[in-house]
Each structure stands twice: as structure tokens, then as C-alpha cells.
Amino acid sequence: KNQVEQSPQSLIILEGKNCTLQCNYTVSPFSNLRWYKQDTGRGPVSLTIMTFSENTKSNGRYTATLDADTKQSSLHITASQLSDSASYICVVSLMNRDDKIIFGKGTRLHILP
């Protein structure tokens, strides 16, 4: 069954600290993996997108990694800021005629001052 599992469900860290969010998937055939940031009451905004051949992608203080062999991805946030408080959603796309998309349930990140 095609699934995307994210951990932890929620995370609380102090401002300025680093953190890493995890995404494990059992999706095949794999097309690409995206990380989205969703602020409360808003739609998700794309942070990174990686295809099978890419194992790291950065967007400012956000760095995503992908291990296609173990089917794991991580999103590392450096020097967290209060504005990083949001839900982070991992999304995996299947490579098939229907271009199906599987969403993780997200990790809720709280940054404390």
C-alpha cells in the first residue's frame, strides 16, 4: 500500500535551535518528493522538490535530504525562527499515468521564544 509516514507528529523547540523532521514512504514507482510548509489558516507553500536522482536540496535555512534506497527523507531547519512555527507536510508523487500524489499527515512545529 502506498503510504507516507511523518515523524514526529509534533515538535517544540527553542528559537535559534536546529531540528530535523522525518518522512518515510512506501510509494512505488517513485516520481518526486516535496516538502511543504503550511501556516495556520493558510494553504501549503512548497519548500523543496526532489526527484529520484537528487539527494539534497536547500531553500535558505531549510535543507531536505532524500535516500531513495531506504525511502526516507528529512527536512532540516537551521537556526529556527518564530516564523518557522507551522505544519510541515511531506508529499510523494507516483510515476504512473495518473500522477497520483500521496500526502503525509504532517509534523506540527512550535518554536518558543
Next chain:
Amino acid sequence: KAGVTQTPRYLIKTRGQQVTLSCSPISGHRSVSWYQQTPGQGLQFLFEYFSETQRNKGNFPGRFSGRQFSNSRSEMNVSTLELGDSALYLCASSETTSGEQYFGPGTRLTVT
């Protein structure tokens, strides 16, 4: 370019009623997808339209339907509303069916 817009932003309906939500994609984008987001289930795919044709449909009952117009704007309709339909409904547009999706702010539907 203007982003994806959704109207209305908030809606309160009672059980049994029907509702129509609207989505205007980014100019030039021909693919529009709809999602339902609830705290317990996360984002769930409803359907995708491309050039006025439904390309994909998620596992939702027939009460959920949609359509896309020639200008790529899309509408989603939910008939015979149930309490469980209370959710944030998100629309996303992309240039192609496999391109990066850009989400709108969503419509918060509350069914009482």
C-alpha cells in the same frame, strides 16, 4: 502573477444543504486539484481537472463533484452536507498535471 484564489474563505452550512466552492488558478495554469484537510486525516485528494476534463478522483462519495471551465477556473460542489464534511478545502493549480502545485488559502467549511 496573482496567486491561486478561493472563494468564499469561510462558509457555514447546515446538514442536508449543498455548497459550491470556487477556485481561480494562477494565470496560465491549466491543472486544478482539490483537497480536503481535516485535523485527523491531513490532506486528502478529491479530484484533479486539466483542460476541463477530470483526470483523477480520490476516494470520496459521489456527493463530492467538480468541474472546470474553459478559463481553467474550477468549482467544487458538495451535496447533502454531513457534519463530517466540515474541513478546510484547498485548491491547487499547476501548469501541467505533473508540475509543481501552488495552493490557494482554502475555504473553511463548517457544517452544523
